Amino acid sequence: MRLNLAYEHIFGDFFGINGSGVQFAQPFALNQSTAALGFADSDSYSIGLEYTDNPDFKASARFERRSSSSGNNTVISAGATGKISSSLTALARYQQAGSSNQTLQALGDTASLRVGLAYRNPKNDKFNALLRYEYRKNPSTIPESLLFGSGSGAEDHTFAIETIYAPNWQWEFYGKYALRNSTTYLANDFSSSNSTNLGQLRATYRLGYSWDLVGEARVINQSDYTETGFVIEAGYYLTPNLRVAGGYAFGDIDDRDFDGSRSASGPYLGVTMKLNQLFSGFGLQKRIPRKKIEARQNLLNKIKQETRNEEQVKTAPQLLQGNSEILTPLSDAKKNPLETLAEKINAANKAKKVKKTLLQRLMTEQGR
DSSP states (O other): OEEEEEEEEEOSOOOSEETTEEOBOOSOOOGGGGGGBOOOOEEEEEEEEEEEEETTEEEEEEEEEEEETTEEEEEEEEEEEEESSSSEEEEEEEEEEEOOOTTOOOOOOEEEEEEEEEEEETTEEEEEEEEEEEEEEEOOSSOOOTTTSSOEEEEEEEEEEEEEEOSSSSEEEEEEEEEEEEEEEETTTEEEEEEEEEEEEEEEEESSSSEEEEEEEEEEEETTEEEEEEEEEEEEEEETTEEEEEEEEESOOOOTTSSSOOOSOEEEEEEEEOOTTSSTTTTOOOOOOHHHHHHHHHHHHHHHHHHTSGGGGGGHHHHHTTOHHHHSOSSSOSSOHHHHHHHHHHHHOOGGGSOHHHHHHHHHOOOO
16 A cells, blocks of 8 residues: 655746746646746645555546635546456556636536446457446636637547457457447527447458458448448558558547547558557566565575575575465575575585575576
């Protein structure tokens, strides 16, 4: 468990003349005019909690608050990820932000909630699936005032399922279906709701280790309106993690709940890169629980103290007994370095044969 606390106070205000001109209060600044954006004195503080000790469950939460003479701002975020079984993983994330910029007030909060369930069999990677629900609350576009009464806003509820099926190394099929219900509010006496269906199907055929062909179809339906789009694409892998592609899109179906962007019809070029294995071992590291690291370090310190005195070397094997959990290999290595050290102490029973260089190596070894 980790706790993070922070506090910040700004003395005075930053409204004056600088090298680019006069700073003044404004709701937002465009292009190069950000140098003219001033801000007033304020207090901000935050508190965060993080739990990462269990490799099968991780959670974090953070609360931030800023108050000043020009308005208040609050940001809340929380997330959790946990393994239900070796094949099922559940995840959830919530974010909320409220803003009150200079000269612009009474905007609604922005909030989003995502809950998902992922399936992947570690022994058979042919079929993968993701089931998710997402709630989105957008901020008001018209501030509350005496003239308008109240602002406008929107809420979305989205249910989606994604699947990937790869029967062999050449074929891969990807499918996605989403149902989104949207409600729009205007003032206090008008609201409008609609439902949207989105479907996507993509097939990939690999001609070899370098070339592949891709075909994709999309459909979007709302009430009595339906639109379809198709894509054909050819790709070449410059490296196993770098792919360049070119294709042609028939139709310009684009939506934030689709995978990939097709905002215009016609020919296109694309580059795709995987960050996994970009460097040696990058993205493949296995995290060692903190408790095991601390226990292993304490045991090494005890052995080091015992080996400094020849008369106390015989007690080192006794220290190793009763610590089977600590001596359990931290990776897939066949033998732990500590077990090798114990065998040498039992066979020689002399401290001279346990060199300092071996201990230093054990101190930095990661259980390989």
